[in-house]
Amino acid sequence: MGIKTALPAAELGLYSLVLSGALAYAGRGLLEASQDGAHRKAFRESVRPGWEYIGRKMDVADFEWVMWFTSFRNVIIFALSGHVLFAKLCTMVAPQLRSWMYAVYGALAVMGTMGPWYLLLLLGHCVGLYVASLLGQPWLCLGLGLASLASFKMDPLISWQSGFVTGTFDLQEVLFHGGSSFTVLRCTSFALESCAHPDRHYSLADLLKYNFYLPFFFFGPIMTFDRFHAQVSQVEPVRRKGELWHIRAQAGLSVVAIMAVDIFFHFFYILTIPSDLKFANRLPDSALAGLAYSNLVYDWVKAAVLFGVVNTVACLDHLDPPQPPKCITALYVFAETHFDRGINDWLCKYVYNHIGGEHSAVIPELAATVATFAITTLWLGPRDIVYLWSFLNCFGLNFELWVQKLAEWGPLARIEASLSVQMSRRVRALFGAMNFWAIIMYNLVSLNSLKFTELVARRLLLTGFPQTTLSVLFVTYCGVQLVKERERTLALEEEQKQDKEKPE
DSSP states (O other), rough: OOOTTTHHHHHHHHHHHHHHHHHHHHHHHHHHHHHHTTTTTGGGGEEEEGGGGTTEEEEEEOOOHHHHHTTTHHHHHHHHHHHHHHOOOOOOOGGGGHHHHHHHHHHHHHHHHOOHHHHHHHHHHHHHHHHHHHTHHHHHHHHHHHHHHHHHTTTHHHHHTTSSSOOTTTTHHHHHHHHHHHHHHHHHHHHHHHOGGGGGGGHHHHHHHHHHHHHHHOOOOOOOHHHHHHHOOOOOOOOTHHHHHHHHHHHHHHHHHHHHHHHTTTTOOTTGGGGGHHHHHHHHHHHHHHHHHHHHHHHHHHHHHHHHHHHHHHTTOOOOOOOOOOGGGGOSSSGGGGOOHHHHHHHIIIIIHHHTTTTSSSHHHHHHHHHHHHHHHHHHHOOOHHHHHHHHHHHHHHHHHHHHHHHHHHHHHHHHHHHHHHHHHHHHHHHHHHHHHHHHHHHHHHOOOHHHHHHHIIIIIITTTHHHHHHHHHHHHHHHHHHHHHHHHHHHHHHHHHHHHSSO
8 A cells, every 4th residue: 555655755855865874874884894804813714805006905705706706707707608609609500409509518518517427416316307297296296306405405315416526626515506406496397397288298308408508507597497498499589679788788787796896895894794793793883784784785786696697698598587686675575585586486386376375365375485485494405594594584474464464454454544645655664664674684694694693683672772773763764665666666657658558
């Protein structure tokens, strides 16, 4: 209610001013803290020499990010460039064979990176799920898929299967888990789609073409088999008007984001500071809140860059891949919170929507979310911190529905109906602001650490109450109102676009 309701321009201007000032103030505190801690003994391992000509050190606490853009940068560029080159040649010479080219090139790249025994291991999992798909029983396919996924997440099978990788290198564990886990999800999607559409007679070759598409192989995003097969099977794909411009813009945006993160890490040590709790505890409340918020923003930027690069290559191959996740800044409901849109789509299609239906009934929704987060826990790797993260986010998703049902209850519904639409929007934004920080705290548990999350919660809710608590809540409220205004504008633009397209 009230999403199409505009607020006075002066009020929105005040919100923008408050939010900008608060972010600048928190950023200043983080910058000063980073400068003060640059030479701390506890920072030596993760704050390394960076721009030496101006005396700036760099936060290198994220192992994956550093590896992607240092030692493995040339390998990634070489592999993806080769894929694009061969795909273009194949599309020009024999477009009907381009799906085979994707599979052969991807399989050779996997074998060259991880070794032939690892390739044979994955082929074994592919064949196993393909055979299960022939039986036409969805429950069997899903059960076997989850069992295969568990074999890559739990000992002793994970230790045995990791021995199939040839050689040792820095990103070996990351590539092993990424390639194996995504392979299982892709094969499970293939099996479930085969059961849902037995008349289409999908073959093992279709599965291999789907699984060994190199841009998606190690890091995703995952496309469900039906979407991938329909798009890659087009013999003469045609680009939409302006599509090439969009691809160039996406590639440029990814480069700009990479450069921005590199610059940011030379001034703000947001990943290193939380590891030193004594130092983090000395931060001002505003800087500590900004630190918690920036950790989630960075994780979103990291995912957006990764998927942006991969999606650029996929778009060149005439595919329509899942888009990067929604920015954490624009999230104030758990229902839209995810850091991998591909996995989110997979879970929604095969588990969440299948069990939850319309997501309007309390009990089916509870069953759907429990099943979804149980599989997510298996995907992330069962351990204590993942159990806690899954429980908190499962609770948050269900609590939203409970609050929604409560708001529809007679007395509360009449109270809201007595309010103006603008006041209703303000009240809902207040609840959105509280929800926003619940999202941050619940996800900070897994993205950083439980101890750091406890520190932030204690400072913002207990020792900082009421001044810090209400100040942070008001700043967040301003941000939520600006996000709602952006959503309102986009909704109106979409309505106008649809009205123009309607025949007179």
